[in-house]
Amino acid sequence: MLFAGVLAGCSGLPPYESDLPANLNVRTKLSSPSVLLTSPLAGTFDAHMHVTAVDRRCQKNYRGSVKLGNTAVSVGIPADQPSYLVFEFSGRSLLTRGSASSTYATLLTPRSGHQYDVDVVYADEMYSITVYERNPRSGLRREVERRPFSACKPN
Amino acid sequence: MVLIRPFFVLSTAVLLFGCASQSKTADQLRDNVQRNATFSSREVFEVKKPYRQVSDTLRKKWLECLDSTTTGSFHRGGNTFGTLTNIYKPKVAVTDRRTELTLQHKQTGTGVTQLGGPPPEGFFIIVTDVYPIDKNTSRVDVQKHMPGYAGVIKAIRNWAEGTSRGCPDLAQ
Numbered sequence: 001m002l003f004a005g006v007l008a009g010c011s012g013l014p015p016y017e018s019d020l021p022a023n024l025n026v027r028t029k030l031s032s033p034s035v036l037l038t039s040p041l042a043g044t045f046d047a048h049m050h051v052t053a054v055d056r057r058c059q060k061n062y063r064g065s066v067k068l069g070n071t072a073v074s075v076g077i078p079a080d081q082p083s084y085l086v087f088e089f090s091g092r093s094l095l096t097r098g099s100a101s102s103t104y105a106t107l108l109t110p111r112s113g114h115q116y117d118v119d120v121v122y123a124d125e126m127y128s129i130t131v132y133e134r135n136p137r138s139g140l141r142r143e144v145e146r147r148p149f150s151a152c153k154p155n
Numbered sequence: 156m157v158l159i160r161p162f163f164v165l166s167t168a169v170l171l172f173g174c175a176s177q178s179k180t181a182d183q184l185r186d187n188v189q190r191n192a193t194f195s196s197r198e199v200f201e202v203k204k205p206y207r208q209v210s211d212t213l214r215k216k217w218l219e220c221l222d223s224t225t226t227g228s229f230h231r232g233g234n235t236f237g238t239l240t241n242i243y244k245p246k247v248a249v250t251d252r253r254t255e256l257t258l259q260h261k262q263t264g265t266g267v268t269q270l271g272g273p274p275p276e277g278f279f280i281i282v283t284d285v286y287p288i289d290k291n292t293s294r295v296d297v298q299k300h301m302p303g304y305a306g307v308i309k310a311i312r313n314w315a316e317g318t319s320r321g322c323p324d325l326a327q
Contacts, residue, residue: 033324033327089324089326091326096229096230097229097230097236098227098228098229098230099227099228100225100226100227100326100327101225101226101227101326102223102224102225102324102325102326102327103223103224103225104220104223104322105222121321122324125306125323125324125327126306126309126310126319126321126322126323126324127321127322127324128320128321128322129322145215146219148218148222
């Protein structure tokens with residue numbers, strides 16, 4: 001029962017919802033690191049993006065999570081203010097009755113009128129998360145470097 | 156295997172590191188590797204790239220990929236479960252003659268006590284030094300004092316050689 005509770009707690013993440021026009025487009029390719037984490041063996045391997053708003057004082061306010069699968073997802077995050085995006089890869093195994101997860105986080109301040117394309121790839125126990133900024137008018141695209149939360153300066 | 160390894164590492168570390176000295180500084184880690192301390196290892200390789208280029212790439216990827224937290228839960232028997240959190244702190248110091256990259260590791264969780272008085276940001280588990288050899292060659296010296304973390308060692312080589320920019324999953 002306790003394990004069931006752990007599972008329920010972990011899968012009950014509040015979905016990120018926003019009325020803002022979509023400006024963050026996430027494409028994901030996931031390959032499970034272990035056969036134990038595949039459905040034939042009652043395991044799972046998932047990725048989520050947790051969205052946290054960051055105010056002028058660099059205070060965090062968690063807004064919800066988006067499950068990342070092999071279908072691209074687009075969401076709207078506020079332009080011209082920072083959002084803290086945490087990408088989490090997590091695996092659960094009913095056979096070993098264990099779970100493990102790891103995270104990658106970046107502080108992103110979208111510019112208005114721009115689109116942000118995120119490529120999330122997990123394979124062979126390695127992952128890459130690449131953020132591109134795209135200007136829909138000019139078509140120009142550039143890679144956005146990862147910024148740690150410590151880059152947030154109160155103003 | 157994926158969910159067992161971190162806990163094997165934990166239990167092994169608690170049992171065996173209890174008698175050994177975990178590294179509280181980068182120099183202590185180098186000393187431990189020098190005297191072949193338990194769970195220490197070293198990998199040295201050269202790349203045909205200028206020092207500044209290798210240094211810049213490793214600095215960037217080190218801070219990007221290893222600033223991570225992993226969590227896990229495991230079955231302790233019966234209806235009891237434990238939790239474990241690993242917090243990693245990467246740091247970099249760059250000079251004209253050497254780039255020092257260090258990784259500290261702190262562990263918290265059910266019944267977990269890090270013996271030996273760890274520094275506030277954790278014990279030093281990996282130290283990588285990059286040196287210029289000549290104008291177009293750099294030496295990368297990776298020293299480790301902790302079981303596991305093969306993925307990190309592989310990633311360092313990938314970054315230095317430019318074969319992959321991927322980050323190692325520290326939960327593996």
